[in-house]
Amino acid sequence: MLQLVDVHAYYGGIHALKGLNMTVEKGEIVTLIGSNGAGKSTTLKTISGQVIPKTGKVLFHGGDITKQPPHLTALSGVAHVPEGRRIFPRLTVLENLEMGAFSVKDKKIIKDRMERVFHYFPRIKERLSQKGGTMSGGEQQMLAIGRALMSQPDLLMLDEPSMGLAPIVVEQIFEIITELNKEGMTILLVEQNAYQALQIAHRGYIIQTGEIKMAGLGKELINDDIVKEAYLA
Structure with a gap:
C-alpha cells in the first residue's frame, strides 16, 4: 500500500x-x-505531503505522491493524526468531525461515518456541542482520531497517540487501534511507548537520526536485546 524509496528530507x-x-x-x-x-514525525509529514523530500519517492497504491499537496493526499486515502492532536479548539466536536469529511457532499454518508466514529468513541457522542478545546486530553485524542476516520482512509497514520494521557486512556486508545485494524484498517503508528506499540504491531522499524537501523516483526523486535536496552528499559 505504501512505499518510501530512498527518501532524503531536509x-x-x-x-x-x-x-x-x-x-x-x-x-x-x-x-x-x-x-x-x-x-519519526518527519516521516509521517513526508508521507502526508507537509514535507517535500529533496530526493526519493513516496508511493501510495503504486502511485507517486511525493510532491502531492496534503489535501490531495488526504483525498487519495491517507489520514494523518499529528502529534499533539491538533483539533480545532474553537469548533465544536460536531464541527471537528464534519471537517474530517470536508470532501463529502452526501449527508447520509457523513451521518453513517459519524455513527461509526461513535461506535469507537461513545464519549464523543455525548459532547457534540462542546468546544473541542475544553475537553480533556484523552477526549481530544479520541476526537482527533475520529476526525481522521471521517475521511474513511485506506491508511491511518497516528503520531504519538498516547502522549500525555492517563494509563487507562492509553489502554483504551490501543484497544481501539487494534479493533480498527481487525476490521481492515491499515495503520502506521509512531509511538513513544515502544513496548505497547510493538505488542500490537505486525512489523516495526527502528529509526535513528533519519536512518532505518533495524526492521522486523513486532514480536521479534520486542525480544531483541538491543531494542530492549535502547527503547524498552
Whole structure:
C-alpha cells in the first residue's frame, strides 16, 4: 500500500531523513520506533505531503505522491493524526468531525461515518456541542482520531497517540487501534511507548537520526536485546 524509496528530507540545512526505505502492506499495523529527533514525525509529514523530500519517492497504491499537496493526499486515502492532536479548539466536536469529511457532499454518508466514529468513541457522542478545546486530553485524542476516520482512509497514520494521557486512556486508545485494524484498517503508528506499540504491531522499524537501523516483526523486535536496552528499559 505504501512505499518510501530512498527518501532524503531536509529542514533548511538539517538532513532529517537520510535515504529512508520502508513499506506498509494492506491490513498491517506498522510501528516506527525511535528517540526524540530521530525522524519519526518527519516521516509521517513526508508521507502526508507537509514535507517535500529533496530526493526519493513516496508511493501510495503504486502511485507517486511525493510532491502531492496534503489535501490531495488526504483525498487519495491517507489520514494523518499529528502529534499533539491538533483539533480545532474553537469548533465544536460536531464541527471537528464534519471537517474530517470536508470532501463529502452526501449527508447520509457523513451521518453513517459519524455513527461509526461513535461506535469507537461513545464519549464523543455525548459532547457534540462542546468546544473541542475544553475537553480533556484523552477526549481530544479520541476526537482527533475520529476526525481522521471521517475521511474513511485506506491508511491511518497516528503520531504519538498516547502522549500525555492517563494509563487507562492509553489502554483504551490501543484497544481501539487494534479493533480498527481487525476490521481492515491499515495503520502506521509512531509511538513513544515502544513496548505497547510493538505488542500490537505486525512489523516495526527502528529509526535513528533519519536512518532505518533495524526492521522486523513486532514480536521479534520486542525480544531483541538491543531494542530492549535502547527503547524498552
